[in-house]
Amino acid sequence: MPSSDSLDLPFDAHAHGRPVVPSRSRWRPLGLDEVTLTGGFWGDLQSLNASTMIDHVEGWLERLGWTGNFDAAAQGRLPLDRQGREFSDSEIYKLLEAMAWETGRTGDVDLDRRLRALAARVAAAQEPDGYISTMFGRSGQRPRWSDLEWGHELYCIGHLVQAGVARARTYGDDEIVRVAVRAADHVCDVFGVDGPQQGVCGHPEIEVALVELYRVTGERRYLDQARLFVERRGHGVLGEIDFGPTYFQDDVPVRDATVLAGHAVRALYLAAAAVDLAVEDDDDELLEAVVGQVRTTLARRTYLTGGMGAHHEGESFGADFELPSDRSYSETCAGIASAMVNHRLLLQTGDALHADAVERVLYNVVATSPAQDGKAFYYTNTLHQRTPGREVAPDEVSPRAASSLRAPFFAVSCCPTNVTRTVASLGAYVASVDDEGVQLHQYAPATVRGDLGDGRVVELEIATSYPDDGRVAVRVLRAPADGWTLTLRVPSWADGARVTGPDGAPSVAAAGYVAVPGPAQGGQVVLDLPVAARWTWGDPRVDAVRGQVAVERGPLVLALESVDLGDDVATAVVSTDAPPVERDGQVLVPVARRDVADASWPFGAERPTAPSDARLVPLVPYHAWAGRGPATMRVWLPVE
């Protein structure tokens, strides 16, 4: 409960549980008490998050002693008893953020109790001046801020601040909010324009957190500090590292960059912060810069799955069109960060490209990470698994990010906690409002309440089994008497989509957004999206997919697994003479297996020929791959 030294939060700090609340935007976001996922793919994942994933993560953080680091700090047992890597504090903060969104969403009393207990342990480790880290600053540890390149101190505090923001937005003043505010104040004292430290963090994250804390509290110094961090970066302010300055976006100011480069998560968190900053500062030049970077990144540096990061080395973007399937890094966290950036840009630009990107990455990267039982996760998301690999034991911490199967936890375990906070707050991606009406961006069984302003409220009930089926029925539960507009996204792949208004006359809806007059209460609009399985080809400059084809169904990328082929997918050749077959809820494609002869040298004068004995083989949604144990897998299938 709020204690006596409670914050003086502005009246609207709660903001209906909206994760991102820009001061101005073309479309205004909705929050977790305005959009309720009532089932379906995402609602089920939220339920799994609530029942299992959050518990799983909480248990592992306890078991590995990363949570205990805070107790050790409070009890003076550091550095002796410290466990985990330099950024382990951030996992506890991301868990707190997940708990905050989840309690805000469901009012789960037990989870609220656990959140408070965890927050108290964190609070006990905070220094009197507001500094907090279990890794730095004590006798026997390195001094505070002595390793901005790799130390992750500001990164961790950024996640603490995001936890505080989530709690403030879903509950109000509370201990973790105050811990976050004190830490943010300390950061401003130390890193402000006259502060003793004039650097930035090697891993962007504090920036996006500080802008949102400004939005919660109205305290301009947080915004000013975020601006300082963003503007300092890109001028070689960080020390030299083996990966070079591009790794942490210190080679060129974000304002001058033309495409995202370097470590993907770092680049995307920084881009998210730059959008927020541009919005608050009315800095259209900065906003346009990020829009251009993201457009180019989507056009040239993004996997079919929406994943980002083509190099294992440096966990970084590759060059334009360099998108190797078998070395796809496509970190789950980068997928989450892409959703964050594209959500922010969607609110500003109204460009369906960004909503398409959010949908693609949520279904095909974020949803791919957790196992069906919610107790194991992918860190990287390859598009081509060459060797079946091995099952990771339920009690095993995977030392390597690139496991062939989902692992219960990792030595570097940023992704599982990131998934939990993202899934708990998924509702925020579904819809937005403006003065005229409601925009629907993502399709799921849900209820939506949109406040258009001036007391004009729209309430909707969305019924759909999308993406299994393409029909989305939007029923109007409440509508303003003076009319309103319903705006529906038509994904770029949905050639032949139709929208049917209350009058029952269907009309073709082109890709992008289609606006229809909002029906009165009791009325209904139906959107029909052609989700049938389709062949997808790559730009000829994407060398990695040359001579190959992918299969998509609606927003889902599909994959061929060896367990369905009955053989290593390395030898598969697919025939594209006819469209993929849909039968009994499965997608099947004709696949032949190539006879390969092992030669002493794999290059020679003979051009490979195609096999002919194709048979229909089922594909699986990419997000479900490796659900039946070790397998080899391909998203891109060789063609004849």
Add this chain to the structure above:
Amino acid sequence: MPSSDSLDLPFDAHAHGRPVVPSRSRWRPLGLDEVTLTGGFWGDLQSLNASTMIDHVEGWLERLGWTGNFDAAAQGRLPLDRQGREFSDSEIYKLLEAMAWETGRTGDVDLDRRLRALAARVAAAQEPDGYISTMFGRSGQRPRWSDLEWGHELYCIGHLVQAGVARARTYGDDEIVRVAVRAADHVCDVFGVDGPQQGVCGHPEIEVALVELYRVTGERRYLDQARLFVERRGHGVLGEIDFGPTYFQDDVPVRDATVLAGHAVRALYLAAAAVDLAVEDDDDELLEAVVGQVRTTLARRTYLTGGMGAHHEGESFGADFELPSDRSYSETCAGIASAMVNHRLLLQTGDALHADAVERVLYNVVATSPAQDGKAFYYTNTLHQRTPGREVAPDEVSPRAASSLRAPFFAVSCCPTNVTRTVASLGAYVASVDDEGVQLHQYAPATVRGDLGDGRVVELEIATSYPDDGRVAVRVLRAPADGWTLTLRVPSWADGARVTGPDGAPSVAAAGYVAVPGPAQGGQVVLDLPVAARWTWGDPRVDAVRGQVAVERGPLVLALESVDLGDDVATAVVSTDAPPVERDGQVLVPVARRDVADASWPFGAERPTAPSDARLVPLVPYHAWAGRGPATMRVWLPVE
């Protein structure tokens, strides 16, 4: 000059300047005073090495203070004045080895003086007990052997020992030989079966050096120590590192491995040592293990260029058939190490596969590294350059191994010194002997003197402009009266090769080795190899080359550069309807340029179609690429 405490070297320590002298072998190696390259591709490169590359490397090592580290050690100025990375000592040792082979080859008096001066500076830094390192063991430095995983102490001493071996083999007893012997003795004291240290070095190298030092000195403890190192490895004897134990071949004993894996240079140096050890120990099981590993590696994990190492991350081998062109690491040092291993296996097995591999990697990796002026080097050797990159300034140390253009020197500069020692000793790869006759493995203008034993000597003069032309004329200057056999390698690509004996009747020679009766003095044998440019296709499991074709001419891999295409090679499409055209010493292929439209998303329903406006565009030998400034480049060309 040898000092009074000279070693008691066996009579045949000199061994005609042979780098590798196995105690038993199917074919016996020849040395640098038995094979003289008299011009042509390799002779010219040796001249460039003598005139420029060795000087260049020597100058840079001095300028960067890496040589000065030894002076600082002798003068008690360490660690304060230390420069360079933890392995920088090894560069001085590799330079000493290069100088030793080069003075042995040419008798260059000035270089001999420089070698002695450099050796004296090294000798002054050796501790009384034989230990030598400028990085460890002093007050203010980490203790000796405290970081076997990354410290490279044994690795450096390994290169010192190889320098000592080279000097012993080309000169005899000398200061650097004695420094090497003392260091090796110290290693045996410390790491022997009863020694205080029971580990191995994170980077194999000491093993191959110790076996050869045994071969020079006859001292069995060096062989025993090499065996200990090889047998200890693979059982998790090294500490945990982020890359995992495969990185330094500590996951599985070399005897049990089925394919080379992990860091490519490490894996190959270890394999070379394992061959040597197997030979000395009559350990056929171990020899067969390495033969199998290398055969599989050539069949599945080697680039068309002969390069090895498919991952930048960990500088490591990839999975079977994972050979991305654009992320080819193919480190120059791994190319050198592959030549070392395949040379050793060739001498044991007589399998032309290994001589083919040596030829391929020498022309297309080792020769690719140095610039035409000998003053810049490639560290990695990509098969696909996506961006032109920038010129590295003549005074610039490249911090990154993967520069788009050759760089004068690197922060990690293993490759330039490795190239100098390899080029200086190239003659050793050309020919071998057995009791029956002479085997020619590599074709270059050269003289060869082969001692068959029992006073039977063959002397040959080889005239050829190979690989420009396919004719190799072997003239007999001296031959035993009782007959002998001339064995010639026919490369695997040389379909239709012909050999013409003294009687003038040509006969078809199949790939592999062809043995002909050795002519008497004055006689001649001519080998005609069909070097005409040809299309080369990849095994369909090599995803990275799907829908693409390469062009080879003789042993040379060719490449398309943007400077010849007049456009980025990303849009090139080649037509293979007719063989490549040869005109005025150039190879030309019909290339069309694809019109590419920039879309907001690079994947869609439309299958790319082929362009039709092909015109003939010249290719360059891959080893010469980027010789005309920044360019994009492809070895594998998309086909229609």
